[in-house]
Every structure is written in structure tokens, then in C-alpha cells.
Amino acid sequence: MANHTHHTNAHTNAHTNAHAMNQLPAAALKNVLVVDDSLAICHFLSASLGAAGYATVAAADGFDAYQKAKAGHFDLVITDQNMPRMSGVELIRILRAMPDYALVPILVLTIESSPELKRMARECGASGWVVKPIGSDHIVAVAKQLLAPRLNS
Numbered sequence: 454m455a456n457h458t459h460h461t462n463a464h465t466n467a468h469t470n471a472h473a474m475n476q477l478p479a480a481a482l483k484n485v486l487v488v489d490d491s492l493a494i495c496h497f498l499s500a501s502l503g504a505a506g507y508a509t510v511a512a513a514d515g516f517d518a519y520q521k522a523k524a525g526h527f528d529l530v531i532t533d534q535n536m537p538r539m540s541g542v543e544l545i546r547i548l549r550a551m552p553d554y555a556l557v558p559i560l561v562l563t564i565e566s567s568p569e570l571k572r573m574a575r576e577c578g579a580s581g582w583v584v585k586p587i588g589s590d591h592i593v594a595v596a597k598q599l600l601a602p603r604l605n606s
Contacts, residue, residue: 498592
């Protein structure tokens with residue numbers, strides 16, 4: 454029985470250590486605002502990014518995201534396009550007008566793929582556009598790319 458307990462503790466420690474290795478160092482912890490009117494999508498994004506070491510805050514729509522952006526600072530914003538009260542493009546336009554968010558990467562994650570909507574989002578300041586559905590590894594890779602230090606910035 455003691456052997457079983459030892460095995461369980463060893464497994465738990467190995468899992469904890471493996472999880473810790475995937476996380477960013479504390480000094481590099483990045484805050485990500487995830488914006489979607491789908492609770493399931495917010496949960497998926499928060500879980501995926503959280504497992505990779507990012508701190509996440511979820512917002513239910515563009516207006517909620519705007520309120521949270523005013524109250525704190527985020528290093529990356531990932532937003533849906535079609536939401537009640539304020540769309541993703543409207544949110545991007547408002548955030549880009551705020552000095553603290555002028556250079557923060559903003560990713561549109563949506564089911565939309567219209568070239569016209571992509572153009573509008575780019576003109577408002579979107580940093581990228583990804584069409585749903587998206588896998589956990591892909592969203593983490595896109596977040597890492599958008600948050601990578603840039604030379605001459």
C-alpha cells in the first residue's frame with residue numbers, strides 16, 4: 454500500500470513539474486483578455502492559454518472587454534467579431550484610440566472569413582485574424598508569435 458502511495462505522489466510530482474516547465478517564468482507572465490459571447494469559447498481559450506502559462510481574463514462581449522481594458526492592462530487581446538452590445542471591430546477601434554492599447558496585439562478569432570470584414574478589422578488595427586474552430590496548440594502558437602519581442606519596437 455505504501456508503494457501505491459509513493460507511485461501516486463511520484464506521478465503527481467511528475468505532472469506538476471511537467472506543467473511548471475510549460476509555464477512562462479513569473480517575470481514574463483503575460484496577461485491576455487479573451488472576448489467572446491460564448492462561455493465555452495472563453496473557457497477553452499482561458500484553459501489553453503492558462504496551461505501555457507498566460508494569465509487570462511474573460512469578457513462576455515466588446516463592451517465588457519472595454520470596461521476590463523480600462524480597469525487593467527493586457528498584453529494581448531483576443532476577440533470574437535459578432536457579439537452583443539459591441540462587435541470585435543468596434544472594440545478594436547476603441548482600444549486603438551487608448552494610449553495604453555495603441556501597440557498591444559489584437560487578434561480577431563471568429564467564424565467570419567469575409568475579405569471585407571478582414572479589411573475593416575485591419576484598418577481598425579487588428580494584428581491578425583484566425584477563423585474558428587482552432588486547436589489549443591494553434592491558439593497558443595499564435596499568442597506566442599504575437600507576444601514575441603520585436604526588434605526595433
